[in-house]
Amino acid sequence: MKKRELLLGLLIVLMSWQVGAWLLDNQFLPGPFIVAQTFFSELMTGKLIGHFLVSLWRVLASVLLAIMLAAPAGLVLGQNERIDRFFAPIIYVLYPIPKIVFLPILLLLLGIGDISKIFIIFLILFFQILVLVRDSARTIEPKLLLSVRSLGAGRRALFRYVYIPASLPAILTALRQSVGTAVAVLYIAELFATQQGLGYYIYLSGNTLFNYPAMYAGVVAMSILGLGMYFGVDWLERRLVPWQHVSRK
Numbered sequence: 520m521k522k523r524e525l526l527l528g529l530l531i532v533l534m535s536w537q538v539g540a541w542l543l544d545n546q547f548l549p550g551p552f553i554v555a556q557t558f559f560s561e562l563m564t565g566k567l568i569g570h571f572l573v574s575l576w577r578v579l580a581s582v583l584l585a586i587m588l589a590a591p592a593g594l595v596l597g598q599n600e601r602i603d604r605f606f607a608p609i610i611y612v613l614y615p616i617p618k619i620v621f622l623p624i625l626l627l628l629l630g631i632g633d634i635s636k637i638f639i640i641f642l643i644l645f646f647q648i649l650v651l652v653r654d655s656a657r658t659i660e661p662k663l664l665l666s667v668r669s670l671g672a673g674r675r676a677l678f679r680y681v682y683i684p685a686s687l688p689a690i691l692t693a694l695r696q697s698v699g700t701a702v703a704v705l706y707i708a709e710l711f712a713t714q715q716g717l718g719y720y721i722y723l724s725g726n727t728l729f730n731y732p733a734m735y736a737g738v739v740a741m742s743i744l745g746l747g748m749y750f751g752v753d754w755l756e757r758r759l760v761p762w763q764h765v766s767r768k
Contacts, residue, residue: 549732557732558739570720571740577716578705578748580637582694585644590690593649594682597656614650618642619704626711636708636716640701648693655689656682687760695752702745717741 533551540550561567596603622639629635659681709718717737725734 546731549735553732554735554739558736561733561736567720567736567740570715570717570737571744573715574705574709574717574741574744577633577636577708578640578701578744580633581640581644581701582748584637584641585648586690586694589645589648590652590683590686593652593689594656594678594686596649597653597686598659598682603653610646610650614646618646619707622708622711631711631713636705636713639708640704643700643704644693644697647697648690651689651693652686655686659685684760688756691752691756691760695749698745698748698752702741702748706741717744 536551540548558567596606618639621642622635625635625639629638705716706718706721709716710722713719717740721734721737721741724730724737
């Protein structure tokens with residue numbers, strides 16, 4: 520997407536927001552200019568940036584953990600029919616379940632710290648990446664594998680030069696699809712037994728302190744977090760799988 524289109528979309532959102540604030544004329548919906556002032560004020564005091572960094576750490580840790588575990592597992596399942604046949608029923612049962620329902624259980628088992636919050640986001644990303652990478656690995660042409668083996672490539676070389684490059688688009692697609700869900704789950708997770716993170720900041724500002732401009736500033740910060748991750752995946756796609764980007768033009 521071009522920068523001009525992004526700026527136009529942002530302008531439309533801001534104008535709609537301002538018109539809504541004028542029409543409603545209520546403290547519950549401050550205009551974007553007031554929220555922007557509060558946003559930068561909270562940044563200067565260090566309150567908002569601290570919560571932002573905590574949320575960023577939780578999401579990045581979840582993403583890295585999911586990629587490290589789900590991508591190799593998906594490759595193995597996609598290329599080993601016997602192992603896939605064993606695990607397929609388990610994946611079929613667990614994949615459709617909304618993982619957020621496990622949050623109270625994880626809080627009891629793992630405590631109220633970062634681990635439980637990271638793990639619930641990891642669960643969502645893990646299954647998304649696992650299924651897409653498995654399906655992508657299944658589509659690799661046997662002729663390609665035979666030709667690479669004929670050159671003397673072993674299993675390690677096949678994974679490095681065939682399986683992993685072929686599965687990178689699936690991994691990036693899974694990440695792109697999961698970004699919004701991951702940030703939404705992060706917000707819910709940070710409402711429980713914590714005093715750090717953007718979810719806590721938003722809830723505290725709006726429901727406890729009734730500081731609605733600060734609440735919207737937190738929403739803006741969480742939106743920036745989600746958009747930053749989404750654009751980050753786009754950047755990785757341009758660097759790691761440039762042929763995908765060229766094919767879309």
